[in-house]
Amino acid sequence: MRIHLLIASALAALNSGCPSTWGCDPPSEHFTVDAELSEADVGELITNWGFSDRASITCDAACHFAYERERSWQVGNADSCTLSVAPTAGATPETIVGSVQCEGTGYEYFCEGRRPLGHIDGEHRGHDLADYLARCAHLEAASVVAFHQIADALARADAPAELIARCRRAAADEERHAADDGALARARGAAPAPARQRPCAPTLADLAIDNAREGCVLEAWAALRAAFVGARARDPALRRAYAPLAADEAEHAELSWDLHTWLIGQVDSDTRAAAAAAMDQALARLPAIARAQATHGPAALGLDGDTAEALARRFAAGLRARARLAAHAS
Ligand SMILES: [Fe+2]
Ligand SMILES: [Fe+2]
Structure with a gap:
């Protein structure tokens, strides 16, 4: 389907960097994340990141998830990462069921239009x-x-x-x-x-x-x-x-x-x-x-x-x- 039709379809439903060349690298920063994870967050990680259950969620994925949510940038690499997710029965979507702490290098998403490499x-x-x-x-x-x-x-x-x-x-x-x-x-x-x-x-x-x-x-x-x-x-x-x-x-x-x-x-x-x-x-x-x-x-x-x-x-x-x-x- 052409893009303008996909856009129209998505809107209608409401009513109802460069890897191989140094000079091309996108803007980057050192980041630290210390974030709580709700039951809804855990569900989103399982659904959107392809995990079979909460026990299989990787620290790396949780770090990406939390950093992108806070900063709108993407994780390049995480130098350290600690994840805890409790097997909580009866939790509501808002219940805090875990946390992730990580640090590493993040890169800016080119999200507001196409920017040149470099x-x-x-x-x-x-x-x-x-x-x-x-x-x-x-x-x-x-x-x-x-x-x-x-x-x-x-x-x-x-x-x-x-x-x-x-x-x-x-x-x-x-x-x-x-x-x-x-x-x-x-x-x-x-x-x-x-x-x-x-x-x-x-x-x-x-x-x-x-x-x-x-x-x-x-x-x-x-x-x-x-x-x-x-x-x-x-x-x-x-x-x-x-x-x-x-x-x-x-x-x-x-x-x-x-x-x-x-x-x-x-x-x-x-x-x-x-x-x-x-x-x-x-x-x-x-x-x-x-x-x-x-x-x-x-x-x-x-x-x-x-x-x-x-x-x-x-x-x-x-x-x-x-x-x-x-x-x-x-
Ligand atoms: Fe434009
Ligand atoms: Fe454009």
Whole structure:
């Protein structure tokens, strides 16, 4: 199913980095987690992370779960981890039944638009609407670079001219989005940081893995969020700005899937497996990421944690079905 139909389907239901090149690595940080786990959390870990029961949940998975919920970033590696989950009979979803303590290195999810490999984050850390819009403008500007980066790599690989042209058009869209979001942010007193990158010339293997996660899953999710804001934001200025932007982003997500089809046809079996794993991992974590984004995002967007998580679950199921079709066709 095409991305704009998946987005429409998910919304309708409501009513009823770069592994092989140092210069391409995403922003990272040292993290520590000390989190309680409720019965509902344990159920979510079992359901979404593929465990058979509570006894089989790994510390690593619980650490990922808790860190992503708190920070919206992903665990790169956990240097230490301690997990306890009690076999509590009769617990309600809110009952605290365990805890996880861990520390390690975390990486930023590229969740608000497609950023280039080698992206240097603009450090917009505030949570009010002006900060949020400034961050969006910063990331839209980064997306301009990302699409030119992909187009350049495709041109080096003699990829189909049609794919290269669509990447260049997407870059032009992102320039408009950066200008529009920047105007909204400045009108509220916040200034977007310019897009910056480390030197980075990704290979097709780098792009295949990055695109499977950042393009096929996270940019697609960003398209759905934009559609939601365009239709339901409490602030009319946001609705006016995001409605046309959402249509562009759905096209970009569709482009990501067409890029995926071409890229996995160009790379070796190990890279195809790594791309599939990256996509699976991003899909499994999307509901938790969606909840964290909404919980920490400005209320003016009109998207609460429960709604975001429900949207993400439905959308992820649709993307999984599409991934199965893509794998079958390749
Ligand atoms: Fe955009
Ligand atoms: Fe985009």
